[in-house]
Amino acid sequence: MSLETLRPTPAFKDVLPIEYSDLVEHGPYNNRGGDGSKQTVKVTDMGKFKEVIEEHPMCAGCAMTLFIRLTYIGMPNPEHTIVVGTAGCGRLAISQASVPFIYGNYGDTNAVASGLKRGLEVRYPNQKKDVVVMAGDGGLIDIGFQGLMHSWFRKEKFTTIMLDNEVYGNTGGQESGMTNHGKVLKMAPRGKFGDKVDALGLAKVAGVDYIARLAPTNPARVARTVRRAIMVAREVGHSYIQAYTSCNIEYSIPTPDVMKDAFEIEKERYGFEEIISPAAKAYLDEVEKKPKKKKSD
Amino acid sequence: MIIQDNLFLTRANPSGQGGFQFLYRVNDYGLSALSGPQEEISMIHWEVEIIKFTDSKTAGFETCHTTELANKTLKFYTDKSLNEFIQKAFQYFEELNSLEKMLPDET
Amino acid sequence: MANVKGSSVCRTAVDEGKPADWIPGGEKQTVVDPMKMFHELPREKLFITGSEAARESMRRANIDIAIAYPITPQSESMQQAGYLYDEGYIKEYYRAEEEIGTFSAISGASRAGVRSLTATSGPGLMRGMEAISSWPGARTPIIMLNMCRVINTPLAIQPDNIEMSFMLNTGILLLHAENQQDFYDYPLAAICASEQVDVTLPAVVSVDGFFCTHARGPVEITPEEYKLPPRDGWRSAVPAMDNENPPARISRDAPIQKSNFISYHMHSSWQQEVFAAVERSAKYFRDYLGGLVEVVNPGAEDFIIASGCAVSQAREAIRQEGENGRKVGLVKVKTIRPFPTEEILDAVKGAKRILIPEFNQAGWLHKEVCSVLYGRCNAVIKDGPRVFGGMTMPTEMILEWLEEFRKEVK
Numbered sequence: 001m002s003l004e005t006l007r008p009t010p011a012f013k014d015v016l017p018i019e020y021s022d023l024v025e026h027g028p029y030n031n032r033g034g035d036g037s038k039q040t041v042k043v044t045d046m047g048k049f050k051e052v053i054e055e056h057p058m059c060a061g062c063a064m065t066l067f068i069r070l071t072y073i074g075m076p077n078p079e080h081t082i083v084v085g086t087a088g089c090g091r092l093a094i095s096q097a098s099v100p101f102i103y104g105n106y107g108d109t110n111a112v113a114s115g116l117k118r119g120l121e122v123r124y125p126n127q128k129k130d131v132v133v134m135a136g137d138g139g140l141i142d143i144g145f146q147g148l149m150h151s152w153f154r155k156e157k158f159t160t161i162m163l164d165n166e167v168y169g170n171t172g173g174q175e176s177g178m179t180n181h182g183k184v185l186k187m188a189p190r191g192k193f194g195d196k197v198d199a200l201g202l203a204k205v206a207g208v209d210y211i212a213r214l215a216p217t218n219p220a221r222v223a224r225t226v227r228r229a230i231m232v233a234r235e236v237g238h239s240y241i242q243a244y245t246s247c248n249i250e251y252s253i254p255t256p257d258v259m260k261d262a263f264e265i266e267k268e269r270y271g272f273e274e275i276i277s278p279a280a281k282a283y284l285d286e287v288e289k290k291p292k293k294k295k296s297d
Numbered sequence: 298m299i300i301q302d303n304l305f306l307t308r309a310n311p312s313g314q315g316g317f318q319f320l321y322r323v324n325d326y327g328l329s330a331l332s333g334p335q336e337e338i339s340m341i342h343w344e345v346e347i348i349k350f351t352d353s354k355t356a357g358f359e360t361c362h363t364t365e366l367a368n369k370t371l372k373f374y375t376d377k378s379l380n381e382f383i384q385k386a387f388q389y390f391e392e393l394n395s396l397e398k399m400l401p402d403e404t
Numbered sequence: 405m406a407n408v409k410g411s412s413v414c415r416t417a418v419d420e421g422k423p424a425d426w427i428p429g430g431e432k433q434t435v436v437d438p439m440k441m442f443h444e445l446p447r448e449k450l451f452i453t454g455s456e457a458a459r460e461s462m463r464r465a466n467i468d469i470a471i472a473y474p475i476t477p478q479s480e481s482m483q484q485a486g487y488l489y490d491e492g493y494i495k496e497y498y499r500a501e502e503e504i505g506t507f508s509a510i511s512g513a514s515r516a517g518v519r520s521l522t523a524t525s526g527p528g529l530m531r532g533m534e535a536i537s538s539w540p541g542a543r544t545p546i547i548m549l550n551m552c553r554v555i556n557t558p559l560a561i562q563p564d565n566i567e568m569s570f571m572l573n574t575g576i577l578l579l580h581a582e583n584q585q586d587f588y589d590y591p592l593a594a595i596c597a598s599e600q601v602d603v604t605l606p607a608v609v610s611v612d613g614f615f616c617t618h619a620r621g622p623v624e625i626t627p628e629e630y631k632l633p634p635r636d637g638w639r640s641a642v643p644a645m646d647n648e649n650p651p652a653r654i655s656r657d658a659p660i661q662k663s664n665f666i667s668y669h670m671h672s673s674w675q676q677e678v679f680a681a682v683e684r685s686a687k688y689f690r691d692y693l694g695g696l697v698e699v700v701n702p703g704a705e706d707f708i709i710a711s712g713c714a715v716s717q718a719r720e721a722i723r724q725e726g727e728n729g730r731k732v733g734l735v736k737v738k739t740i741r742p743f744p745t746e747e748i749l750d751a752v753k754g755a756k757r758i759l760i761p762e763f764n765q766a767g768w769l770h771k772e773v774c775s776v777l778y779g780r781c782n783a784v785i786k787d788g789p790r791v792f793g794g795m796t797m798p799t800e801m802i803l804e805w806l807e808e809f810r811k812e813v814k
Contacts, residue, residue: 082646104538107504356724
């Protein structure tokens with residue numbers, strides 16, 4: 001939100017919701033250098049500052065929750081960000097964040113985000129508003145496939161983040177397009193037919209400007225990747241992050257072993273990968289190499 | 298816009314096929330200009346009939362293909378050509394009226 | 405301060421592919437009070453198609469964004485919206501992937517707080533129905549033009565307004581245009597009503613396709629140098645999803661989330677409020693349209709109640725009955741939602757016979773009228789004539805039904 005227009009009178013400061021004051025004074029709101037490209041709330045300080053998301057009803061040990069928390073820390077300007085989601089596990093946490101969340105119909109995320117982003121550009125020509133779609137593998141690659149692909153083709157200027165737990169977790173463990181070949185899950189009693197959809201390959205063919213695949217094994221890298229994706233969407237074109245966010249319930253991963261699984265899967269088939277278009281690369285170089293300037297005011 | 302003089306009645310196409318019908322009246326004669334829907338909008342045109350009213354007050358009429366103006370349904374593709382024809386027809390109807398008045402009353 | 409300088413830029417004429425001195429059409433227009441536009445500005449009479457009437461309406465509607473997908477017979481109007489975008493009367497425009505995408509995207513646009521327009525026809529409406537039926541609960545003011553067309557198999561592109569019945573219970577404001585003139589006036593009125601704070605709902609203006617969209621009719625339009633006031637994204641029953649509203653957590657759609665942590669009566673009260681808002685819109689439509697109904701020949705014993713194209717056919721029928729010395733009344737229902745219950749009751753209180761002609765097989769208007777007149781009116785209500793699948797309703801058909809009706813009910 002505009003911290004310019006919403007500047008509380010000092011006399012009223014003590015009656016403001018504590019959550020708001022904390023976010024501004026000890027959290028990621030308004031805690032950025034210059035254009036928001038530099039991270040000043042550090043992942044390594046997690047637990048020491050007010051986070052955009054704190055309470056959530058996710059399962060114990062859920063890797064997706066960790067990833068979502070890191071995503072909010074990575075946002076360059078959470079106070080000017082709107083998140084769009086859909087039915088699925090992720091939204092149980094996302095809807096608890098201190099960033100507006102649009103919970104639409106199943107599979108409509110990338111269409112809603114297209115209209116929202118364009119509408120915001122019309123309404124706020126001088127204030128960039130970041131739109132981030134955060135939805136599951138089923139919501140994006142199955143029911144939301146058409147909207148996903150066309151938002152890529154149109155180079156809509158927002159970020160899509162796939163929370164890839166390789167299963168329909170919220171509905172009770174059915175196979176999805178992102179499930180691996182042969183995996184036995186509900187609705188795949190004889191094992192998944194066909195391969196895991198190559199969403200990264202599709203993104204590349206569709207001309208997405210910034211593509212990244214990762215597992216939440218390196219928290220600082222997650223935050224940096226999210227920030228890069230959002231910055232590219234702000235100025236260059238579409239960006240897509242595909243994150244391995246295991247479902248410890250449906251995949252029967254013992255809670256203490258969730259991170260161990262993430263490291264193993266990362267090593268086996270989910271290694272960190274970035275595919276950056278020349279335009280996005282030039283832009284990121286410019287943003288990231290800019291020396292930190294402390295203005296005297 | 299098309300000529301509004303002598304406009305006796307404007308109504309939705311009574312056949313129910315969409316579009317509008319304009320009935321012009323000069324004494325007992327007149328013309329019906331009908332513009333209906335077309336799948337290709339550029340094909341929209343006027344269908345014009347010379348008509349003779351059957352009653353001095355109501356809009357009842359019969360198609361009249363026996364005048365010198367037209368012996369069939371006419372088609373016009375622009376409002377301009379329709380308006381030119383309407384003007385010509387008005388003049389003709391006035392002349393026809395004065396001629397008919399000169400005829401001995403057959404009844 | 406974050407982003408004070410703004411890494412973004414205002415788009416220039418050159419960005420839009422125009423010469424540097426290009427001025428968007430919309431910027432040459434003057435904002436005028438809606439009531440002045442509807443009732444006071446001088447009007448010029450044109451003879452234009454329904455699609456052209458829609459274009460002139462959109463030109464004056466101060467639309468921020470228009471999104472649509474091609475479908476006959478709607479395409480013509482949305483192509484016209486494209487030309488308006490090119491001329492600078494509409495600020496943003498694109499052809500979406502299909503109707504679910506279209507109607508989802510337009511709801512996203514409305515959530516941004518901008519005036520959003522889309523259009524569709526029969527099967528397209530049905531395809532996007534999930535998205536459409538979620539608009540009212542999300543409290544998104546959207547204007548949708550709906551050019552009615554057959555939806556049933558076998559496939560056809562003929563006029564038939566059965567699709568309107570699918571929108572009756574969604575919480576959408578639903579207007580039914582009789583002719584090209586209405587298709588110019590109603591969208592402007594619907595936009596203004598839908599954006600009122602105590603309404604904040606989507607509005608659909610339906611018209612019977614082809615008969616109106618692809619045929620010319622007389623339309624009186626206001627000067628093009630005047631436009632409606634812009635949508636004010638701050639004036640709304642719910643905040644826009646623009647992250648400009650304190651306090652921190654705003655998930656507008658939260659009440660519509662899962663029943664296991666939001667109580668059931670939260671959801672039911674939300675629905676009640678949506679439908680109450682539909683009723684509250686009536687006062688605005690009364691002002692803008694001069695009433696929710698038009699009554700011809702009040703006090704008659706025989707009445708026709710109709711909406712859309714059927715009104716035009718009924719008008720000619722009662723004119724011909726008048727020529728024969730019989731007075732037949734007509735109630736034209738302009739707004740299907742809000743439904744003008746009191747107005748209809750008042751108009752037909754002395755009637756003996758009520759005939760309801762319709763351009764669909766189900767007779768949804770007949771059912772609507774029966775549900776409000778039951779036990780409150782002594783007239784016999786007859787459903788018909790009904791034509792559908794592209795059939796026409798010649799004037800004679802209504803006259804025959806009236807004659808038969810008079811024999812049945814003395």
